[in-house]
Amino acid sequence: MPNIPAPTAICFDLDDTLIDDAGASSQGLRAVMERLGHPDFGAARALWDVQTEISFAAFLRGNLTLEQQRRERIRALAVQAGHADIADQHCDDLYRLYLEAHRSAWRVFPDTIPALNALTSAGYRLALLTNGAEALQHAKLQALELTPYFHAVVCADTAGAGKPDPRIFHMTAQRLGVDPAACWHVGDQIQSDGVGAVASRMRPVLIDRHGRQRLEGLTTISGLDELLRMVGLGVPGLAPAAGSL
Numbered sequence: 561m562p563n564i565p566a567p568t569a570i571c572f573d574l575d576d577t578l579i580d581d582a583g584a585s586s587q588g589l590r591a592v593m594e595r596l597g598h599p600d601f602g603a604a605r606a607l608w609d610v611q612t613e614i615s616f617a618a619f620l621r622g623n624l625t626l627e628q629q630r631r632e633r634i635r636a637l638a639v640q641a642g643h644a645d646i647a648d649q650h651c652d653d654l655y656r657l658y659l660e661a662h663r664s665a666w667r668v669f670p671d672t673i674p675a676l677n678a679l680t681s682a683g684y685r686l687a688l689l690t691n692g693a694e695a696l697q698h699a700k701l702q703a704l705e706l707t708p709y710f711h712a713v714v715c716a717d718t719a720g721a722g723k724p725d726p727r728i729f730h731m732t733a734q735r736l737g738v739d740p741a742a743c744w745h746v747g748d749q750i751q752s753d754g755v756g757a758v759a760s761r762m763r764p765v766l767i768d769r770h771g772r773q774r775l776e777g778l779t780t781i782s783g784l785d786e787l788l789r790m791v792g793l794g795v796p797g798l799a800p801a802a803g804s805l
Contacts, residue, residue, distance in 0.1 A: 564779075566791050567763065569685040569711075569736045571729070573747030574697055577767050578672045579704060580665075588662035592634070592654050598641035611636040616691070620722035626693060630655045659696075668704050669769070675784035676709040678793050687712040689732045689745065691722045691752060712736055723749075724756030733762070746787060754778055765790070 575581035589608055590601065598604050615629035624632070631651040638646045638654075679686060686709055690697050694715035701707045712735035716722030719731055733740040741762040747753025748767050757764035765787060766780045781787055 564763070564790065565588075566634065567684070567744040568742040569687065569733070569738045570685045570787075570791075571689040571724075571732055571736075571745040571762065573745075573749070573753055574688055574690045574700065575692060576748045576769075577746060578668060578676075578706065579700060580669060583667065584662045584665040587665035588658035588660075589637075591661035592637060592658050594642070595654060595657060596638055596641040596643060598637065603640065604637060607636055607640055608735055610668065612740045620691060620716055626717065627652070634658075662663050662705075663699075666703055667701055668706070669784075671784040672706075675788055676706070678788055679791075680709055682791070682793055684791075685736045685738065687714065687732050687736050689714050689723070689747075692717040694718045723752035724745075724759060726756065726760035729756055729760030729762055733760075746784075750778070774793060 570743060572578055579672075587606065587607070589604060592598075593601065594605055611633045615624060615632040618624040618632075619626060619629040634651040634654045635646055638651075659721055676686065688697070688701070688710045690713075692715060694713075697715050698707075698713065701710075701713070708712075712732060714728060714732045714735065716728060719728045721727040721731075723729070729743075729745065730740055733743050736743070741748070743762045744765055745753060745757035745760075746765045746767055747757075748769070750766065754764040754766055757787045764778060766778055767787075768780050768782060771782065779790075781790075
């Protein structure tokens with residue numbers, strides 16, 4: 561690992577960085593599939609992921625409301641299952657079913673709490689920076705007892721901009737009271753997390769827990785233990801990180 565100046569603060573994405581959102585999403589998807597009589601999880605998962613990317617991006621641009629993007633995703637799944645015409649109320653009911661099953665499957669990754677404890681003990685200022693809806697993200701943080709670790713929580717729907725827009729990164733740095741160049745941003749998405757961090761002058765750290773998207777020139781880790789080693793924590797014989805207080 562090249563010698564990289566340690567940060568003063570670290571921003572984290574939430575879904576699939578600190579918590580297993582893909583697993584929770586699969587649980588929710590299966591609940592909706594059962595209600596729709598959809599027989600093929602592989603096809604449903606592929607469609608759901610693509611439609612989520614399209615519809616949620618439209619929401620972040622202000623072209624759809626939160627409810628509208630949810631309905632688009634449910635309708636796409638319903639059409640794939642053979643239901644060509646589905647009312648808004650039915651979409652809303654199905655999405656509530658999705659959320660209930662999703663919520664029951666919320667889990668942190670095994671390395672999340674140890675890493676946050678180590679960084680907090682070392683004096684790092686930590687923030688959560690997410691494109692997820694604020695109400696849902698705060699509910700996850702509270703349910704999983706993650707709230708006390710973060711000095712700031714910034715969500716796209718209330719910040720007025722979403723990743724990769726540099727404004728949301730700058731807002732997060734401002735709330736932490738640090739220059740963006742003194743921050744690292746840890747996330748799992750190349751575009752929203754990696755490109756957004758670079759554009760805002762933060763250092764991107766891509767977490768790739770499944771070995772799928774390592775890119776030349778982009779710092780990539782497979783788990784948060786590697787992040788601790790990067791800042792000089794958890795490795796015998798290394799001095800405390802320069803950014804710790």
